[in-house]
Amino acid sequence: MNTLKRYKWTWMLLLLALIMAGYLAANSLTFGKKELPVIGEVQNFSLENVNGDQVTLADTQGKVRLVYFFFTECPDVCPITTFMLSKTQDLLIKDGSFGKDVGFVSISFDPENDTREAIKEFADRFHADYAGWYFLRGDQEEIRNLAAKSFKVLIAGNNKDNFAHANLIGLVDRDNRLRALYDAGDTENVTPEFLADTVKALAADK
Numbered sequence: 625m626n627t628l629k630r631y632k633w634t635w636m637l638l639l640l641a642l643i644m645a646g647y648l649a650a651n652s653l654t655f656g657k658k659e660l661p662v663i664g665e666v667q668n669f670s671l672e673n674v675n676g677d678q679v680t681l682a683d684t685q686g687k688v689r690l691v692y693f694f695f696t697e698c699p700d701v702c703p704i705t706t707f708m709l710s711k712t713q714d715l716l717i718k719d720g721s722f723g724k725d726v727g728f729v730s731i732s733f734d735p736e737n738d739t740r741e742a743i744k745e746f747a748d749r750f751h752a753d754y755a756g757w758y759f760l761r762g763d764q765e766e767i768r769n770l771a772a773k774s775f776k777v778l779i780a781g782n783n784k785d786n787f788a789h790a791n792l793i794g795l796v797d798r799d800n801r802l803r804a805l806y807d808a809g810d811t812e813n814v815t816p817e818f819l820a821d822t823v824k825a826l827a828a829d830k
Contacts, residue, residue: 660795666775693775708819711816715817731762734764795826
């Protein structure tokens, strides 16, 4: 109860953000693949990968990207969504587009627990291909700001016991523009096949 009171306004903002994100996600599914709107520009970042190297937005540019915010000790949606992304990765590897025209960016917002080692262990569970899948970590406030401003994803709470976040996958084009948000919980519509077809169509739309 004390935690709920302490983060009252944060939870209210999260609810509003979920409503807005749900609206954007629903609209993203209704647009034709070549008619996706430009929702906004993705701001620059510099975050650490599992090898300890700094990765910036520019390092991922030139590919169509799926971006997801997670934490490794998430008890429910994060591993499920990462599993779905791994299945999407497999489809893209088969046609040779993964790592070449398409990439994934998974960003942890729990730097206290998500060390490079912990993130790599998590990523390896889903046989991530690091040639095209960036697993990143960094300052929590910087990541909160990136998630909220660039991806309309509000992260509530301050540790693994009270985190809450919108379970959304962002679609970013080659020019660092957010083009869609997909509700990963909508498993009827947002499937590995749907995601693979979507990123390939956007990558082909040069």
